[in-house]
Amino acid sequence: MEADPTAAAVPTHQVATNNNNNVGSEPSAMDITTISTDTPTSSTDDAPSNTTNSNIDNTANGNNLGVEPISRVSEEQELYPIAVLVDELKNEDVQLRLNAIRNLGTIAMALGPQRTRDELIPFLNDGIDDEDEVLLAVAEELANFSEHVGGPEFAHYLLNPLENLATVEEVLVRDKAVESMNKIVKLLNPSQITHYFLPLLKRLTTADWFTGRISAxxxxxxxxxxxxxxxxxxxxxxxxxxxxxxxxxxxRAAAKALADFSKELTQQQLISHILPLFLRLTNDDQDTVRLLTVEDLVQIAKMFTPDECRQYLLSTLRSLGQDRSWRVRYMVATHFNELCEALGESITREEMVTLFVSLIKDSEGEVKILSIGQAPAYSKLIDQQIVIDKILPCIKDLVIDTNQHVRAAVATNISGFAPILGEDLTIEYLLPLFLQLLKDDFPDVRLNIISKLENVNQVIGVERLSQSLLPAIVELAEDKQWRVRLAIIEYIPLLASQLGVGFFDEKLLGLCLSWLGDAVFSIRDAATTNLKKLVEIFGYDWAKDTVLPQVIDMAHNENYLYRMTTLFTLSTMAVSLTPDIIKEKVLPTVIELVDDPIPNVRFNVAKSLEVLVPILKQNSTAEISTKVIEVLNKLSKDSDVDVRFFAEKALVLGKIRD
Incomplete structure (x- = not known):
């Protein structure tokens, strides 16, 4: 929470009031705070006398009955919604108070525009002193309240309560109040701007307490x-x-607002009025002020010609890029490509390279990381030879940077240079760096480079990429970090589709099968999905002759995890196999495990049959159906409750219960 150390302390939730703030209306004739929901509505004898000034004419609208009590009952009924609101706003439960605020629109509709302006808005203006959460809700509700006060013609009535909310200490409330006021001001006509908005803006701008000036x-x-x-x-x-x-x-608030304010000015006003203010902010003692000027510079540059940018802004940008505070340099790095786009092509090519190199070589790791992220996009804006001569040497140095997070950022972004360099230059300049990053000690570096290899593959082709990187990929397949192994698994189908079945069987098949026995379940699960994708690539005949025999062998392993993995793999691959292969190879193996001593294996038999039954039903013989029924009926009588559950589920799914 912002605080001015030089100012007197004020209560946290105090809402500033101003005796001159009431706009376009006299104080309500009704003392709302005296109304109680306990006031009886079925009798008029005890009606309070101070309600007679309400906006109700007892003799109007053709009431020829001449019975005053009926009118007074109607009056009390109309006052009832505000009475409920007052009671709920005074409730100790914050949630009830919030609910009351959320229902302001409903209450306003019941009151009508005139009474909303005369009674509800003054009450909100003077009567709310609450938790920040409630004040925030009020500020939010008032943004869409113009229709309840009579439309744009009366929208200025909403400015007063929002002005008060714009002066509280809680920044979220102030920001929401300013946001709501901006929405309302767009509805005002020039006369309303002159008579209501500009005086409000002047009061906030000259307010003694800094919160009002921030909102202004x-x-x-x-x-x-x-x-x-x-x-x-x-x-x-x-x-x-x-x-x-x-x-x-x-x-800081003025620096944030400068960009939007600049959009409203003419070119000459920008140079004569805004530019001196902008330059003053860039030289401020506070780095938190200076860093905000980077976004202002982007906006101003968009409104200047390239020559004006070179004349008025370039030297300032250089100063910000070399600022003594790393936070300011960080902000320049964050918006670097936006700055290039705003400043124009000639300045980007001729003047920005030196600044970018200084940022990517910055002493602060955070600045380097941001600059690395901008490097591929910036390299598209400059000549290829400049990329080779100026940018890539920096990247090469960063590959061995002492900061592991910097190296991880390089691994994430280096593949973005491949489309810029083309095939031959990628092989010459980038492949050696890829190999170096694949051998990095930090697992995130290895993971990041693997996950981005597809970009390189599109440039140089997977065959050449594999020839260069395959030894490193095989080594990473057994990496101690399971996330690295997982990334390799996810990359295998792409390699397989490009390398062909012969190369794959020779170099990578054993690797894919070894993952089925990994100690980490996520790896085993990914390995089964990987085999399914490989079947889709190489065909079910390849699966029948090459993969299934080795998977089926695992069903006889002494370790029950291998037997469970066999079931996972067979049921996952089944959707990519033909019914004949399932009958000949898959189903017998699944049924064989029905008597397994481990309950987890048995209920996975039931789960596997649940997957296989719909496929088998497409071309099922009586013999197969009988065999499956026998197995599921046996499992449905198992001693283990989970086994029985999944067996029953499979029977219901297949509708083959005997």
Whole structure:
């Protein structure tokens, strides 16, 4: 929470009030806070006398009955919604108070526009002093309240309560109040701007407490276009005062608002009014102020010609890129490509390379990481030879950087250079760096480089990539970090589709089968999915002759995990196999494990049959159906409850219960 150490302490939830803030209405004739929900509505004898000034005419609307009590009952019924609101707003339960605020629209509809303006809005303006959560809800609700006060013609009535909310200490409440005011100001006509909005903006701009001045910064852009030239000049002068404010929090808010305010000005006004303010902020003592000027620079550059950018902004950008605070340099790195786009092609090619190199070589790791992330996109904007001469040497140095997170960032982004360099240069400059990164001690580096190899494959082809990197890939297949092994598994189908079945069987098949026995379940699970994808690539005949025999052998392993993996693998691959192969190879192996001593294996037999039954039903013989029924009936009588459950489920699914 922001605080001004030089100012007197005020209560956290205090809402600033201003006796001159009431807009367009007199105080309500009804003392809302005196109304109780206990007031009886079935009798008029005890009706309070102070309700007679309500907006109800007892003799109007053709009431010829002349019975006053009926009118007074109606009056009390109309007051009832506000009475409920008041009671709920005073409830100790915050949630009830929040619910009351969320129902403001419903209450306003019951009251009608006139009474909402005369009674509900003044109550919200003067009567709410609550938790930040409730105040935030009020600010949010008022943004869409214009229709309840009578439309845009009366939307200025909503400014007063929002002005009060814009001065509280809690930043979330202030920001929401400013956001809501911006929405409402767009509905106002020039007359309303002059009589209601501009006085409000002046009060906030000159407020003693810094919170009001912070909120004022976010309001200058929205109403500027609806002002007269004289008023616009006053707004520019007042905004300049905020930029020169003594409080850092106000200057930060002004720096944030400068970009949006700049969009409303002419080219000449930008140069004569905004540019001096911008330069003042870039030289501020506080780095938290200076770093915000980077986004302002992007916006101003978009509105300047390339020559004006070179004349007015380039030297400032260089200063920000070499700022003594790493946070400012970090912000320049974050927006570097946006800056290049805004400044134009000629400045990007001629002036920005040196700045980028200084950022990617920065002493602060966070700045380097951000710059690495921008490097591929920036390299597309400059000549290929400059990339080779200036950028790639930096990348080569970063591959062996002492900061492991920097190396991980290089691994993530280095493949982005491949489309820029083309096939031959990628092989010459990037492949050696890939190999180096694949052997890095930090697992995230290895993982990142593997996950991005597809980009390189598209440039140089998977065959050449595999020839260069296959030894490293095989080594990583047994990496101690399971996430690295998982990344290799996910990359295998791409390799297989390009290498062909002969090369795959010779170099990688044994590797794929070895993953089925991995100690980590996620690896075993991924390995079964991998085999299914390989069947789709190489065909079911390849699966029948090459893979299935080795998978079926695992069903006889002494370790029950291998037997379970066999079931997982067979049921996963089944959808890619023909019914004949399932009958000949898969089903006998599954049924063989029905008497396994381990319950987990037996209920996985039932789960496997649940997958196989729909496939077998497509071309099932009586013999096969009988055999499956016998197995499932046997499992449905198993001593283990889980085995019985999955057996019953498979029987129901196949509708083959005897």
């Amino acid at each position: 910064c976010g309001l200058y852009a929205v109403g500027y276009s609806k002002c007269t030239p004289e008023q616009q000049n006053e707004l520019r002068t007042a905004f300049a005062q905020l930029i020169q404010d003594d409080t850092p929090m106000v200057k």
